[in-house]
Amino acid sequence: MALEVMARATTPIPLDIAFRVEPGELLALVGHSGSGKSTMLRTIAGLWSPTEARVSVNGETWLDTSSGIDLAPHRRRVGIVFQSYALFPHMSALANVMAAMGHLPSTDRQGRARELLGLVNLEGLEARKPATLSGGQQQRVAVARALAREPSALLLDEPFSAVDRATRDRLYEEIRQLRAHLAMPTVLVTHDLEEARLLADRMVVIEDGRVAGAGSTAEIMSDPVALRAMGLRELGSGLPAVIEAQEDDELTRLRAAAGPVWLPRVEGEPGTAVSLRIMAHDVIIAREKPAGISALNMLPATVTAIDGGDGPGVIVRLDVGGSPILAQLTARSVRVLALAPGTPCFAVVKSMAVARDDVRADPAT
Amino acid sequence: MDWTALWLSLGLAGWTVLILLPVSVLMGRFLAYRQFRAKGLVEALVLLPLVLPPTVFGFYLLVAFGANSPIGQFWRETFGHQLVFTFEGLMVASVIFNLPFAIQPAQRGFEAIPVEVREAAQCSGLSPWQSLARVELPLAWPGVLTAMVLTFAHTLGEFGIVLMVGGSIPGETKTIAIAIYDRVQAFDDRSAGIMSATLLAISLATISITFWLSSRIGRRLS
Incomplete structure (x- = not known):
């Protein structure tokens, strides 16, 4: 029932990375910008196809270059929170969440969307357009929209980098609480080791398209080789x-x-x-x-x-x-x-x- | 006031808009999202009618549609009459010379949609057509509408190509722009004045609507 990912490519950056995320587990892909961590997320979502790759979730294969399987992004049950949130600017918060509920009967969508907005503490803001919401609120709508699809895998692409420090600390806490409700494997991409330490169960440190270290958060945080990839100051x-x-x-x-x-x-x-x-x-x-x-x-x-x-x-x-x-x-x-x-x-x-x-x-x- | 000519022009413009609407959306979207080797060439070809003298463009269309050309022969065999100097011929020419007006603004409209918003639509389970209908068109419609308004106005005013391909057959190919020229030649300045004022009013309205709509694209996405 886990998410299994393998990707190899030579362009645009050399890439040779594989990892596995268990259901309910939060794995952080940590690395500097350009290390290839976001590319891995895009591979899982189907937004990019490396030369050689395999992505499977719950035993269902989404991508397998060796047998020619490559599901379109909209056929992959994936929830993704983008760095810029990428909310639909012409839709209310509620409509944004409902837009990702194509799998539900239309009569059930509104109720479920309200529940999800409640889960991310946005009651009362259902009718607001994204432009009238704060960065932290937009991020919460994006999380609710990602969950609306009942995804088999949840992907978070630097979701905290666009908010101020105080908001970020609050969002960390909310994500930690939210995790009690999440049974699917979750992948967090971040360049911030501290963020990974606070949120993740396990970490994969990526450097120049390769795995520089993988293990539990405690193991990685005390692994000089993995941490050298992130700069020794964090040791x-x-x-x-x-x-x-x-x-x-x-x-x-x-x-x-x-x-x-x-x-x-x-x-x-x-x-x-x-x-x-x-x-x-x-x-x-x-x-x-x-x-x-x-x-x-x-x-x-x-x-x-x-x-x-x-x-x-x-x-x-x-x-x-x-x-x-x-x-x-x-x-x-x-x-x-x-x-x-x-x-x-x-x-x-x-x-x-x-x-x-x-x-x-x-x-x- | 030559009402027949005005109605003919409005009909021609209406049909052109109707035919170019799907072309505008699909080609504009394609050129906005896709990167391919010959993209520059395709964009240049689309813009060609904008820079080519109308008489030159009309001449080539006349040759291409003429009774001796493959297109002209095909048309005669299929519909039983020739393509040049008919309303249909005028319409085909109108569709071609309006391509830059129909495609460019729509392309800009689609280009203004952030890539991640389109990707979010896909990752929310929306198929490409659902994404077009529910996310992309609602965001790019001012661009598409601008394209259609420009196409409409430009068709009303086109003179050179219409004269070359259509001649000036009343009720068939004599548009309002040609009627104005015709009236001036006949020293009927009053009719020419009324018709010119009508076209001026339509053009002014068109430009106002276009500016208003383009300012909306920016506001919507900010």
Whole structure:
């Protein structure tokens, strides 16, 4: 019942990408502009046909160049949200959604369209034309229209890039809530790693038309090879923790598998599971538990791998109570501390290094 | 006032518009969306009647439709009379020399529709014909209507080609533009004046409608 995609081409850009998305799963295709990620989305929708490609959903083949199958876009049950939303400018919000309901009896369309607009929090705006709606509202109409077709696959092409930061955060939250209603595989194309981390279950990092890395969000966010494709600045990893207590001095005590962690106030009841984003450049490694140091968080860890680059920097992968954490050190430090896979050590993180943005409610709970 | 000539002109313009409406929509849409090697050549051919002197264009049509030409012979065998110097011949000529007026504005209208809006129509499950009827035409209609208005007005005013292909047979091929010329030749300035004023009024109305409609295309898509 999954969405399976494979595409190879030499023009307009070299392309050799394959991936699979399970029902109910949200996969993010992450890459810089021109990497080929939007081309993959267009291939799924039938708006572009590569030299060699296969697209199948729920066992139904939409495109197979080897056997000459190529369904026209309007015959593929696909919902797509374009970067520019591409709403029909002459139709009301309601008519936009109803336009994608050709598969329903005409008497059912209006009721269902109202339901969908309600689902994306647009009650009361049914009669408005797209030009009179804000960017965020237009985006919601586009999402409702994409869902109106009861698609076998939902495709989101940089759907948040045209709205301001505050609206985007609100839309992220809405998409996360909406996902409870979505049983189909969803593909999100984005150049924003942070956006992918917030929304996706799995990521495929695309660089120059190839897969530079694929895996769960946690795996990719701590995979130096995949992240090098996105620029090292983003390097970090997620550490699961549970809120234990709000303390008097505006700090929150959390419990990670490896030990206690103190952070500037994190909102939430004790017992709330969260995921902390620890940036690789914020982690210090010590061979022995340091004393007389200002940093509050010292977690026992084990070195699992050391990935050297061309420069003086090295990425050290640590196992901290079962979770991977990355530390960005100099090659000299690695030499001086004699770090090697298996070396026990302590990962030291300043409390103030974890900003509020770096904490999110763990979707597992 | 030569009412026969006016009615003949209006009839010719009406038929031309009717025949060119589907051509305008389909060719305009085709040229707006498709990229192909010979596109420049096709667009140049469509525009040719605009730059060619009407007498030159009329001469070639006369040769092409004449009794000795394959088209002329086919017409005679099928309908039993010749094509030149008849209303039908005038109509065929009118359809051809109006191609640039019928296609260009429609093409601009379809070109103004963002590609993603058309793609969204396809991805919403609309077949190509449904997309044309429900998304593309509602957005491009000012362009198509402009094309039809221009075609209508231009047919009323065309002189050179009509004279070459149709002659000046009253009730058959004598249009209002030719009637005006005819009246002036006969020193009947009063009739010529009335007919000219009528054409002037129609032309003014046409241009006003065209400008108003073109401004709507921009507003609609902004």
